Amino acid sequence: MGKNNSELLFPADHALKLYEQVIHYVTVRIDRGDWQADTKLPSVRSLAQELGVHRLTVFRAYQELKQRGLVYVKDKSGYYVHASPATGHAKYAGYSGHSSIDLTFHSESAHAADDPSVSAWRGMDGLSRVQSVNANFQFSKALIDPSLLPNRYWGELMMQVFEKHPKVAATYSSVQGDSELRDAMAQHFSVDKHFALSPDEVLITSGAQQAIDLISRSLIRTGDRVLTERPAYGPAMEIFRRQGARLTMTDIRPEGYDMEQIEWCMKTEKPRVFYINPTFHNPTGFTVPDEQRKRLPELAERYGCLIVEDDSTYDISFGQKPPLPIFAYDISGSVVYIRSYSKYVAPGLRIAAVTCRPQLMNSLLNVKALVDNGSPLLNQKLFLQYFQSPRMQQHLKKLCIALQIRKETMEDSLRDSGWTWTSPAGGLSLWLQLPSTLKPNELLAKCVQESVTFVPGNVFDPIGEEGETHVRLSYSYANELQIKEGIATLLRISRTM
Amino acid sequence: MGKNNSELLFPADHALKLYEQVIHYVTVRIDRGDWQADTKLPSVRSLAQELGVHRLTVFRAYQELKQRGLVYVKDKSGYYVHASPATGHAKYAGYSGHSSIDLTFHSESAHAADDPSVSAWRGMDGLSRVQSVNANFQFSKALIDPSLLPNRYWGELMMQVFEKHPKVAATYSSVQGDSELRDAMAQHFSVDKHFALSPDEVLITSGAQQAIDLISRSLIRTGDRVLTERPAYGPAMEIFRRQGARLTMTDIRPEGYDMEQIEWCMKTEKPRVFYINPTFHNPTGFTVPDEQRKRLPELAERYGCLIVEDDSTYDISFGQKPPLPIFAYDISGSVVYIRSYSKYVAPGLRIAAVTCRPQLMNSLLNVKALVDNGSPLLNQKLFLQYFQSPRMQQHLKKLCIALQIRKETMEDSLRDSGWTWTSPAGGLSLWLQLPSTLKPNELLAKCVQESVTFVPGNVFDPIGEEGETHVRLSYSYANELQIKEGIATLLRISRTM
Known part of the structure; x- marks a missing residue:
């Protein structure tokens, strides 16, 4: 199976309907507990007979259920109902023929620790461990x-900052961030990335992770759905999960997204947010093509979903420049863009920029005011000094x-x-x-x-x-x-x- | 009425019981809707007769209900049931004879904007406005x-930092904070404030506000109760409110707290957190006396409440040193201590220290890892350079x-x-x-x-x-x-x- 699965599993219209019915049938049986964990499913042949469909339809449905984590294959002897973590969590999302997976995450108040799908993401602890x-x-x-990374010039740049702003260490930044830095960023994004931004549409955060957290706290309420890529960057998922989001994942492949799956999901599941990392995606390295980038803001607008475009490695490209960020194609305020600079310039400074339109910005500013009341001014001035120099x-x-x-x-x-x-x-x-x-x-x-x-x-x-x-x-x-x-x-x- | 109210309203034991009953009687009538908003309450005389209590008892009960915002006085013609914001929010906390007020805050998911008690705290917007x-x-x-504030030496100190740590701008801090800085802080707190700390019990945050936010997110679930002082620092209340807390306030006076009220509240309302600012309290400037500081950790331990001691201006004293922080008297891990250094050393750096015992620390680290993955290293090293110099x-x-x-x-x-x-x-x-x-x-x-x-x-x-x-x-x-x-x-x- 594996990668080409979804092509194989995308049959013609009529077959698709039957295929859906098989998936539905099996999922309901499992959900109702008729078919318990680790019991064997009917053979492909017998279920095909029972439901009056072609054996290939049942076979494809089983494969899909396997990919969703609802069933597993044992020694080629057949298909079995999966125990945890999938059962009860990786529920049938109702989508026809695509591997949209529903991980029903619970907010902290629901005692997430008891939830096996969550402990899977708690693999995050494993990530910290392995990285440490x-x-x-x-x-x-x-x-x-x-x-x-640039290490030699910071002392010199710092002296320039103190010369220009003798009281910089004694001064709070505004919540939104230093206005000189926001000016420079707005100009950079406008010229370099076609964003057409005013400085009021730029927010400075302490790293991209804080940006994701601010967005999550501004927008996500317990039970809201968040759509994301599969595979996905774990810490972001953990942030949404903590905010009480339920998660749906959509595959990212070398050629990009399955746009029909995304539209179907936006239409039926009404995700509040689609969190994506479309350029040199982490972990796969895939880049979503230009035509999909153009269509995504339209979909987001139509279905009232906000695209969170996390673009942390856009500038780390080995050949030609990647296509423009999705934000550049947005005309309706349906995209918020996160650009970390910490990562490839100065992790010790923790500077990221968020760009979005005024309504969301107001909401982000309210949260930012609460969580730290503005990023440190010294770092912003120092980063600006570097950002504006030809060294950048x-x-x-x-x-x-x-x-x-x-x-x-x-x-x-x-x-x-x-x-x-x-x-x-x-x-x-x-x-x-x-x-x-x-x-x-x-x-x-x-x-x-x-x-x-x-x-x-x-x-x-x-x-x-x-x-x-x-x-x-x-x-x-x-x-x-x-x-x-x-x-x-x-x-x-x-x-x- | 006003300040001496609670003394006046603290009668002898028997009278107290009757007085409680009157309050209870009226509150239930209002809660059940028997007595609607803006209808007149029975006169003091008639209710006294009906309930068989002294008129003074009814009078005192009415005064107390007025202070709680449940009733109001109109043209001396009598007492009336208050509409909003008090009704339904400033509910009877059941406490006998003290002005413990219950502001039932809702989490964001409950559409806080519709909640008049919340829009009162939205006076926070007013605060930002007036401050801007x-x-x-x-x-x-x-x-x-x-x-x-010290402005002259930062350039020089920065050069020293770059000399010692040439790659400081290129390096992430650990989530908990730079270990050299935590060493120095632990030693400082141990020597100067009798804390008996290891560096593992110190967390570096980007300002005190972030510390409050981390604690709130680690501990507070929707519906949890938070006890705080009255008056209180608004942004902290807003942080707890956003986390879904319900708030109870207890008076702070020139002579400190009403310890019986606090114990009563901890016992009956089981607040998860008691957020306090006991030294040169903001806004009143009051300082809680030593004997209360010794008793608070005992109460907190007995009733399973965590004391959050926000001590942002401890070092700004005009006479003799204030009493030791409450953290110094805690032997059970019932206190978490927040010390901002930004405020009076270098607001542009945003450095605060949090001290607590290991169990809570683990929980705070999990949240800190998500919200920004550690404060900027450069700032920590620079602050340390200053902190260790005699200039501090x-x-x-x-x-x-x-x-x-x-x-x-x-x-x-x-x-x-x-x-x-x-x-x-x-x-x-x-x-x-x-x-x-x-x-x-x-x-x-x-x-x-x-x-x-x-x-x-x-x-x-x-x-x-x-x-x-x-x-x-x-x-x-x-x-x-x-x-x-x-x-x-x-x-x-x-x-x-």
Whole structure:
């Protein structure tokens, strides 16, 4: 099965209806408890007979249910009802023939700890753990090696800031952020990304994560639905979950989204937010094509859904520039754009910019006023000093070259692994499919012992199939030598398994 | 009525019981809708007869209900049931004879905008507005005049930081905060404040406000009760309200708290958190005495309530040192301590420290990881450089002297106003009672026209009587000349009203 599943599972109209009925039939049986966990489903042949449909329809329905985590296959003897975490959580979303998965998350007040789908995302703890391992071969951090970041000029820039603004350390920033910095950002986005922004439409936050949190707290109420990509960036999901959101996931593939699935979902499930990372997507590295970017704001407007475009690695591209951000195509205030600069300029400063239209901005400002009353002014002035200097563009050019070399080094080292991946055109990581015999978590356990770390796929896709077969290897933190050695070790270990 | 009310309303035991019964009787009638908004209550005489109690008991009960906002007096013709905002929100808390007020706040999901008790706290918008007025005589900001803060040394300190840590701008802080800074803080608190802390019990946040937010998000679930002082710091209340808390307020007076009221409340209402600002309290300037500080952690432990001790101006004292923080007396992990350093050292850095015991710390770290993944490292290193230099203590000494002079200047200027206040032994503001003829909001409206600002009391006490009669004047932001001129203008305006 795997990647091409949804094409296979998208039959013609009539068959589609029957196929839906089969899925519905099975899901209801499981939901009602008629078919308990770990009991065997009827064979494809017998259910086809019972329901009067073609065997292929039942087969496809079973495959889809398997992908949704509702059933599993045992020793080729047949299909079985999945116990946890899927049962009761990965409910039938009602969508026809696509792998839209409903992870019903609960707000904290509902004692999330008792909820197995949540504990899956609690794999986030696992992420923190694996990232805090002091490994020699650090492929778990999608962060940039500090040696590749500008380190020499900050002292000098800082002195310039103190000269211009002697009382900068004694002064609060406004809640929205320093107006000089917002001016510069608005201009940059307008010229470089075609955003047509005023400085009032820019908010400075302490990193992209805070931006996601502010948006979540402004918009999400308990029980609201959030649509996101599958796989997805875990901490963002955890933020939405904590706010009480129910989550629906839609596949991201090398060629982009399934736009019909997205429209269907927006129409029927009315998600409040579609959280996306469409450029050099984390973890897959995929980039959503231009024609989809143009259509998304229209859909969002039509169905009253806000697109949260998290664009943290837009500038880390290895070939031609990626298509314009989705925000650039929005004319109705249906997109909010998050651009972290911490990540590839100065993580020690924690500066991100959020752009959106006035109504949402007001709401974000109210929350920002409460959560920290404005980001530190010193950092904003210092970042501005760098942002406006020619060093900014020089740094980005050099950084992209250095990261491309590391990426290619990692890909070369993996060439004979038999693992498969789509080579990313930018970003910080590879998303690799392992042979079916290799379990990511077991591999990780052994690798950690030899000082190699990576992130197992279930952190990004807690109940789906990709989570069980994929790993994320970041090439941005380790240098080339470490990449060569570390990947060699990784492959040696994998061969023993 | 007013301040001495609760003494008057604290009769002997038997009378107390009867008095309680009267309050209960009236409250239930109102709650059940038997007595509708704006209908007249039975006269004191007739209700006394009906219930077989002394007329004085009914009189006192009616007075108390008035103070709670449940009834009002019309033209001396009698007592009437209050419509909004009190009815349905300022419900009978069941407490005997004290003015414990229950503001039932709703979480955002309950569409807070429709809730009149909330729109009262939305006076917060008013606070932001009045503070953003670019007034010549700025008494609304409880912030320190940047000229009184260290401005000269930061450039030099920054160079020292870059020398020690060349990659500081390129490096993320840990979620908990820089370990060197936490070491220094733990030692400082242990030596200076008798805290007995390990560095693992210190968390660095981006300002005190973020600390309150993290605590609120870690602990408060929709419907949980939060106990706080009356009057109280508005933004903190807004944070708890947004988290879905229901609020109970307990008076803070020049001599401290009413400990019996607090115990009664902890016992019956089981508040999850008691949020306090016991040293140079904002806005009143009162300081809770040592014997109460010793007893509070015991109560908190007994009733499973966490004390959140927000101690933002502890070091701004004009005479002898204030008593030790309540945290110093806690042996059961029932207190979390928040110390902002931004406020009186470097607002542009946004550095606060939170100290608490391991269990709560783990929970705070989980939230901190989500909301911003750690405060900026650069700021922490820079602050540490200052914190460890002898300049820190020199600065504090000079700052206290300068602020004391400004306080005395303001008090001298107000000497003949006829307004009353308790002279604070530290902190940044005066809390003044105006003559009953003078309405704070009307006064403010006229003052703003002449470039004088202050904060009307209802921002700190939205439905209580003090809110209608008090104002907060901060002496920390304007210089002496501005204080003299501004207060003269203020008094001139007040005399025309």
